Amino acid sequence: MDRRQRELSPFAARPGGLAAILLLLCLALTGCTATGGGGSGAETESGDAGPGVGASPQGPAVSGYPAFDFDARTVTLNSGYEMPILGLGTFSLSDEEAADSTYWALKAGFRLIDTARIYGNETGVGRGLQRAIDEGVVAREDVFITTKIWTTDYDDADAAINTSLERLGVDYIDLMILHHSQPANDVDAYQALERAVGDGRLRSIGLSNYYEPEDFDRLVEATSIRPALLQNETHPYHQSGQMKEHIAQYGTVLESWFPLGGRGNTQTLFDDETISDIARAHGKSAAQIIIRWHLQVGNVCIPGSSNQQHINEDYDVWDFELTEAEMARMAALERDARFSNY
Numbered sequence: 597m598d599r600r601q602r603e604l605s606p607f608a609a610r611p612g613g614l615a616a617i618l619l620l621l622c623l624a625l626t627g628c629t630a631t632g633g634g635g636s637g638a639e640t641e642s643g644d645a646g647p648g649v650g651a652s653p654q655g656p657a658v659s660g661y662p663a664f665d666f667d668a669r670t671v672t673l674n675s676g677y678e679m680p681i682l683g684l685g686t687f688s689l690s691d692e693e694a695a696d697s698t699y700w701a702l703k704a705g706f707r708l709i710d711t712a713r714i715y716g717n718e719t720g721v722g723r724g725l726q727r728a729i730d731e732g733v734v735a736r737e738d739v740f741i742t743t744k745i746w747t748t749d750y751d752d753a754d755a756a757i758n759t760s761l762e763r764l765g766v767d768y769i770d771l772m773i774l775h776h777s778q779p780a781n782d783v784d785a786y787q788a789l790e791r792a793v794g795d796g797r798l799r800s801i802g803l804s805n806y807y808e809p810e811d812f813d814r815l816v817e818a819t820s821i822r823p824a825l826l827q828n829e830t831h832p833y834h835q836s837g838q839m840k841e842h843i844a845q846y847g848t849v850l851e852s853w854f855p856l857g858g859r860g861n862t863q864t865l866f867d868d869e870t871i872s873d874i875a876r877a878h879g880k881s882a883a884q885i886i887i888r889w890h891l892q893v894g895n896v897c898i899p900g901s902s903n904q905q906h907i908n909e910d911y912d913v914w915d916f917e918l919t920e921a922e923m924a925r926m927a928a929l930e931r932d933a934r935f936s937n938y
């Protein structure tokens with residue numbers, strides 16, 4: 597790959613381009629796409645095509661950064677399961693808000709919902725899911741549910757899994773994540789998650805808030821199942837290039853939290869001159885441009901919202917594509933600046 601190709605690659609933000617090479621290899625071998633247009637999945641109530649989230653058994657571990665399928669709107673994880681690439685975040689929503697947002701999101705076409713024990717709204721997410729199932733909007737198996745184990749539960753992770761299952765009202769969880777690195781006992785907790793994969797309570801396992809390659813490797817070397825996903829703060833001002841390149845060797849996909857900058861910070865990104873300029877060019881909102889950038893650069897994106905109009909808008913990102921030049925301009929916004937300090 598020459599220098600110009602590297603600059604135009606969706607992975608241009610990450611020096612070295614290992615992930616880009618692996619992705620191109622995948623493209624050559626499988627014909628899968630990293631960028632693309634409209635979908636071809638089942639019709640949803642909004643008239644928009646939703647993805648199929650077909651479950652498949654744990655496959656062999658895949659190396660290389662997983663490629664996104666924009667037609668299906670999914671990525672195949674290194675666990676062998678398909679995961680939607682765009683989901684709803686529920687941080688800071690009450691149970692009631694989470695129930696409404698989950699229901700609205702499923703009606704809009706979202707098939708991925710992200711919650712956590714520490715958000716205190718797993719019950720609400722479960723209620724929103726059940727309402728959508730009862731009304732025939734989705735079936736359980738169409739929806740990918742992520743939750744996270746909080747650090748104070750690491751010593752009793754097995755019980756924490758059962759409690760999350762109960763609160764969500766489901767008999768399996770698609771993805772369970774260790775919420776934070778905690779060297780004292782995160783390996784023990786992860787091993788409990790591995791056992792729950794073995795007995796079918798969990799399908800895939802992920803990590804969150806591991807910001808150093810050595811810390812990620814510490815966990816990987818002490819455990820058996822490679823993390824399917826790493827959820828870290830990631831947005832145009834903190835693009836997570838180093839970690840993303842590092843986890844590609846494990847076939848682990850990056851998921852962005854604070855994809856829009858986080859509550860209270862979004863206007864900083866929405867007002868960014870480059871982002872608003874690209875938004876004008878496409879007749880889209882700044883939020884939609886940022887979400888589309890996450891997807892095209894290969895980040896699973898989970899914008900949080902308690903507003904039905906925003907939820908509909910956040911899912912309406914399939915009918916346009918950022919150009920290579922626009923992706924290069926977005927890559928240039930990197931400033932290694934996080935909005936959160938944990």
Ligand SMILES: NC(=O)c1ccc[n+]([C@@H]2O[C@H](COP(=O)([O-])OP(=O)(O)OC[C@H]3O[C@@H](n4cnc5c(N)ncnc54)[C@H](OP(=O)(O)O)[C@@H]3O)[C@@H](O)[C@H]2O)c1
Nearest residue numbers: 685686687853854855856857858859883899900901902906
């Ligand atoms: N692993 C971790 O440690 C961690 C930490 C933080 C978050 N997360 C996860 O990541 C998800 C995303 O992060 P986040 O929710 O904190 O931040 P975010 O998605 O970056 O931003 C959420 C903010 O964006 C606004 N918003 C959403 N869509 C909008 C639109 N179309 N136009 C204008 N404003 C819009 C929301 O307001 P409205 O409600 O008014 O729409 C809310 O204020 C969380 O919900 C959570 O699931 C994980």
